[in-house]
Amino acid sequence: MATLNEEESSGCIGEPHHEVPSEIRPAEEKTCARAAGIFRALGDLSRLRLLSLLANREMCVTELTECLQDNLPAISQRLKLLRAERIVVTRRQGKHIFYRLADSHIAHLIANGLAHGEEPDE
Amino acid sequence: MATLNEEESSGCIGEPHHEVPSEIRPAEEKTCARAAGIFRALGDLSRLRLLSLLANREMCVTELTECLQDNLPAISQRLKLLRAERIVVTRRQGKHIFYRLADSHIAHLIANGLAHGEEPDE
């Protein structure tokens, strides 16, 4: 357990009493945590399929259920998680609840990921 | 299990013998799978912290271990997974193995995710 030689409590590498150089330390903890949360939510095949639909247009749960050929509670659970991560937002209209991507930033992230997934072999 | 009325094997909604409209069907299966794989790999706090370092510059495992204040096998396992998803690539130099992000597309994805994570409250 004493493999890491404990320099200064400051953290990285050698230099004792200087500010930790610059970017040999990871991004802000909160930032990473939030980003990881988003990525984790996007990192599931079923959810990403769902999101690839919402990337085109707003849809209600029934519609999603039909397009994805899956059972409704399953879809609803996925939407719940995506809502918790603020990746989608809802709008109620009568008995229907419509879902869409939360913002264009998210839309970009998804579009980029899918674009990368499309590349030939790489 | 007979909740979904089985239309045509084609897939979505009602219209029997037409092409499935347009984008009421999810993106290509392979595309989604690959993209989900990438997102899943990015969707872990420890791995994302690691990647936020590699976003700045190439680093060897020992260096990463020091910066992240974690034990070496743990880091190595994470790198193995990231390598498997082709998110990072390696280069050997003497006894050291240097890791860096696989391409600029991945770098963008990570930068975008972190940027979104930085936003105030939202």
Add this chain to the structure above:
DNA sequence: GCTACACTTGACGAAATGCTCAAGTGTTGT
């Protein structure tokens, strides 16, 4: 108020994930 429709939620079990430890591989220096 009652019924039907459109969802949401809680709980449980099965499967995937992540960490740790011990042992193994590859490279350099003597």
Add this chain to the structure above:
DNA sequence: ACAACACTTGAGCATTTCGTCAAGTGTAGC
């Protein structure tokens, strides 16, 4: 050839995650 350094890997265990089912909430129409 041997020892030391820099990793990688396989196995086992503790969590976490996902899907499913049964039950619950909210809205609209009669």
